[in-house]
Amino acid sequence: MTNRTWILAGAATALTAALGLGYGVGRLTDKAPAQAPDHGEKEAPPHEEGFVALGAADAAKAGVLTVPVGRGGGSELVLPGRVALAANASAALGAPVSGTVERVHVAAGDRVAAGGAIATLRSAEGAGARASVDAAEAGARAARAAAARDRRLFEAGVVARQDWEASQAAADKAQAELRAARAQVAAQGAPSAGGVAVLRAPIAGVVTRMDARVGGFLTQGGLVAEIADQAQVEYVLDAPPASADAIHVGDLIAVQRPDGGQAGARIIAVAPSALGAGAAVVRAKPTGPAPQIGAIVSARVVLAKGEGGLTVPSEAVQTLEGRSVVFVAEPKGFRATSVVTGRTAAGSVEILKGLNGGETLAGKGAFRLKAELGKGEAGHED
Structure with a gap:
């Protein structure tokens, strides 16, 4: 009897433990879904219908080339x-005066600004021209002073009028000779008193040819460099x-x-x-x-020109869901725009409605945008 009692008590204890364990497992099982991480797919970003996000560089790589909307119909x-x-x-720079090249400031392929230094020459002719200017300036000053003195003497009654007029004419002549000497020096590259002249670019651009070499001699009118914008x-x-x-x-x-x-x-x-x-x-x-x-x-x-208005290349017009569309270029991609087409001739399609004429759109390779848009629409439907 005693043994039976102990056996029943042990069975009851085991049953109680089993029930407690089952309850605990159930509690853990109930909490598991709340604690388990969500491995499901994230919600797809909103899809903009009729738009293909494709930058200009990527479009060119994909073979999509843009074209402007044309006008005509005839x-x-x-x-x-x-x-x-x-x-x-373009410009060809010649040597304004004969001389020896002392320095070359640029080489073929260099970009220069208008007025930028190209080469430096030392010219005996240039030095002589500058000396002529200095002499002409001195002669002009002396002639002006003589004319001013004779005028005062004429007004004082000391000299005759013709003497004053003669000195005034000499002053005018000396001034004309000074202008001519200055113009000659400017044409020779404005050399210094030592005959050094800096040859400068007449336009901005790229040096496409350089014929001057340090130590070389250039004759007047000889080619120094060529520049192209x-x-x-x-x-x-x-x-x-x-x-x-x-x-x-x-x-x-x-x-x-x-x-x-x-x-x-x-x-x-x-x-x-x-x-x-x-x-x-x-x-x-x-x-x-x-x-x-x-x-x-x-x-x-x-x-x-006929009565038709705008025209686009035939390859720019695509059929999408039973309607004619063109892909208009925007800063961040291309947007499918519905159009009403007219006549087709010489590889162009007349556009009767849907464009205003100022757009830029996909021409060659527009079918790639259509295919890409189809992929995006299919993914959005899933």
Whole structure:
């Protein structure tokens, strides 16, 4: 009996311990979800519909090139051409006086400001010209003093009028000789009394050629250096005889760059070509960044404008969800903008509605933006 009692008591104790352990485990299990870290995906940032975030540098790397909105709608002419320095954007510096090169201040490839030192010469001719100025200044002072003295004597009745007038004429002559001597010195680079003259850049730009060498001798008129302002460029285009008369100064044109993109320009001059037979050379000033000097380009010129307004390249127009869109460039990316299209001709599409004409949009590679926008929309739906 006693053994049975102890057995029952032990069983009760074991049951109580098991229940307590189960309760404790249950409490821990209930708390576990609250304490466990959340390993789920974070909420996606809000998606801006119709916008592709892509900077200008990344867009260029991806093959997306921007183009300006064109105007026209009439017949077009494609002109071959090249990028060249604009008028007055280059200069050749010659030696104004013969002399020995004492110092060369710049080398080919260096950038100089207008008036910057290029080379220093020492010239015997320059020293002689400066001496002539000094002599002319002394003669002019003496002649002015003589004329002033004769005037006082004439007013006092000591000398005749013709004597005063003769001395005044001599003073005027001496002054003219002084002006001529000063002009000669200025033309020779304004040498010092020792004949040292500093030759200076007539324009700002890059030194493209340097012919002066220290210790070398330059003759008057000899080439010292060539300078070009490579920031000032223009398009030089060749127009055929049949259409030269239809091209006018002030017309806007679209230039096809070597990389496949487009740039805007305005015609500034139309002149007969050296080839004759009615052909013309057309010069146009870029309205935006231009390719490097020497690049081969082509330009679309609208000859007869129709009633259509704005035009864009055909590749700029994409179909998105059944509607025609173009991707307008913004500071941080491209925005899909719905447009109403009109006629299509010569690789261009007429835009009847949706643009105001001042936009810059994606041309070549616009389909990549469409694909990227499709990825963004799909991710947003998930």
